[in-house]
Amino acid sequence: MARVDLDGNPIKPLTICMIGAGGFIGSHLCEKLMSETPHTVLALDVYSDKIKHLLDPADSPLPWAGRITFHRLNIKHDSRLEGLIKMADLTINLAAICTPADYNTRPLDTIYSNFIDALPVVKYCSENNKRLIHFSTCEVYGKTIGAFLPKDSPLRKDPAYYVLKEDESPCIFGSIEKQRWSYACAKQLIERLIFAEGAENGLEFTIVRPFNWIGPRMDFIPGIDGPSEGVPRVLACFSNNLLRGEPLKLVDGGQSQRTFIYIKDAIEAVLLMIENPARANGHIFNVGNPNNEVTVRQLAEIMIQVYSKVSGEQTAETPTIDVSSKEFYGEGYDDSDKRIPDMTIINKQLGWNPKTSLWDLLESTLTYQHRTYAEAVKKVIAKPLAS
Numbered sequence: 001m002a003r004v005d006l007d008g009n010p011i012k013p014l015t016i017c018m019i020g021a022g023g024f025i026g027s028h029l030c031e032k033l034m035s036e037t038p039h040t041v042l043a044l045d046v047y048s049d050k051i052k053h054l055l056d057p058a059d060s061p062l063p064w065a066g067r068i069t070f071h072r073l074n075i076k077h078d079s080r081l082e083g084l085i086k087m088a089d090l091t092i093n094l095a096a097i098c099t100p101a102d103y104n105t106r107p108l109d110t111i112y113s114n115f116i117d118a119l120p121v122v123k124y125c126s127e128n129n130k131r132l133i134h135f136s137t138c139e140v141y142g143k144t145i146g147a148f149l150p151k152d153s154p155l156r157k158d159p160a161y162y163v164l165k166e167d168e169s170p171c172i173f174g175s176i177e178k179q180r181w182s183y184a185c186a187k188q189l190i191e192r193l194i195f196a197e198g199a200e201n202g203l204e205f206t207i208v209r210p211f212n213w214i215g216p217r218m219d220f221i222p223g224i225d226g227p228s229e230g231v232p233r234v235l236a237c238f239s240n241n242l243l244r245g246e247p248l249k250l251v252d253g254g255q256s257q258r259t260f261i262y263i264k265d266a267i268e269a270v271l272l273m274i275e276n277p278a279r280a281n282g283h284i285f286n287v288g289n290p291n292n293e294v295t296v297r298q299l300a301e302i303m304i305q306v307y308s309k310v311s312g313e314q315t316a317e318t319p320t321i322d323v324s325s326k327e328f329y330g331e332g333y334d335d336s337d338k339r340i341p342d343m344t345i346i347n348k349q350l351g352w353n354p355k356t357s358l359w360d361l362l363e364s365t366l367t368y369q370h371r372t373y374a375e376a377v378k379k380v381i382a383k384p385l386a387s
């Protein structure tokens with residue numbers, strides 16, 4: 001049965017240059033493209049661990065063999081980049097430093113990674129008339145307008161003061177010494193550059209603003225498949241604490257709110273953008289799940305319950321502890337208070353909506369985390385401290 005797009009037109013096989021394909025989102029996108037579409041992927045990244053199951057035909061060739069090739073390269077300085085973009089019909093750029101612990105501690109690397117290093121990708125796409133899907137972040141909205149109202153103002157409950165809409169909401173960051181915002185500001189400027197390339201030079205672009213996508217293979221477990229002193233994003237931080245039977249650390253009491261979406265729901269939206277260029281070009285899309293809003297404290301409480309169910313282990317004596325952001329992240333940290341995506345544009349253009357509840361996505365993700373890491377963590381804990 002020939003695959004058709006949302007307007008009933010046959011979908012032609014594409015060659016996709018995917019930069020950052022070895023990451024969390026990239027690995028799920030490669031899985032989807034290989035298992036459900038005829039498209040070819042040029043997978044560019046410095047690492048391939050998370051996609052090696054798609055690459056190495058152990059003994060018998062995989063059904064998609066030949067449709068995905070890995071190119072180990074750093075886009076900061078690699079002459080192969082332009083040639084790979086020219087070979088493809090579409091470039092998807094996922095490459096970034098995107099873990100908040102780095103934004104205030106490695107601000108220069110963060111700004112270079114999210115703005116400077118993306119410049120040649122945009123240039124090569126524009127000069128060669130190639131379509132670009134660029135991954136930005138929900139963090140470009142920064143804080144809500146409501147965050148500046150008095151704490152007890154009833155207007156804080158008015159959606160006009162907190163719903164984040166691609167073509168209306170401002171970008172509100174903290175002051176310069178709050179270097180946490182180095183990332184969001186770099187992402188905002190690359191968005192503005194891409195938008196200007198579209199306006200002035202006709203670049204066909206789509207910008208994606210992910211709202212906390214979570215699932216298997218997100219980041220790393222410190223001391224197991226990442227540096228012991230590394231600080232990943234909250235899913236991996238809390239998973240690490242649960243695996244080790246430690247209290248989950250709630251930064252500044254865990255009062256910030258987030259909406260979390262299952263990676264598999266989000267990948268459906270990206271595939272619609274890839275295969276419906278007429279509906280996606282020229283648009284910025286929020287991709288999130290407004291029905292899954294929790295405070296970080298509530299996230300911790302749910303993850304503790306789900307992990308106990310999945311692992312069969314008792315909940316720790318002290319399940320959570322409050323820590324200051326200064327202690328946990330260091331100087332210059334600041335935070336987004338609330339992230340509710342407006343869904344009007346993605347509903348209208350692509351007819352897409354998320355499906356998976358927070359409990360269900362955490363159950364499948366923590367099942368993966370426990371199956372993948374529990375044994376290794378037990379060994380590390382059991383090892384006598386180096387004398």
Ligand SMILES: NC(=O)c1ccc[n+]([C@@H]2O[C@H](COP(=O)([O-])OP(=O)(O)OC[C@H]3O[C@@H](n4cnc5c(N)ncnc54)[C@H](O)[C@@H]3O)[C@@H](O)[C@H]2O)c1
Nearest residue numbers: 020022023024025074075094095096098135137210212213
């Ligand atoms: N996961 C989310 O919830 C989320 C939310 C908002 C924005 N995003 C954005 O989506 C994109 C992908 O995020 P992710 O969660 O998959 O992160 P990730 O860190 O798992 O993936 C990023 C990948 O890019 C690669 N990369 C970075 N710099 C590179 C370079 N110079 N050359 C080659 N490869 C390089 C890394 O090796 C990594 O594999 C990022 O742009 C991020 O800002 C993700």
Ligand SMILES: O=c1ccn([C@@H]2O[C@H](COP(=O)(O)OP(=O)(O)O[C@H]3OC[C@](O)(CO)[C@H]3O)[C@@H](O)[C@H]2O)c(=O)[nH]1
Nearest residue numbers: 098100137139212233234235237249250251254256296
């Ligand atoms: O052990 C922990 C770790 C984190 N927190 C708090 O959880 C909130 C979420 O933190 P995190 O997952 O690190 O990331 P953010 O949501 O703040 O930002 C990300 O969202 C999108 C993206 O662009 C890419 O993924 C990135 O910037 C936060 O409030 C932490 O303080 C905690 O309490 N305990």
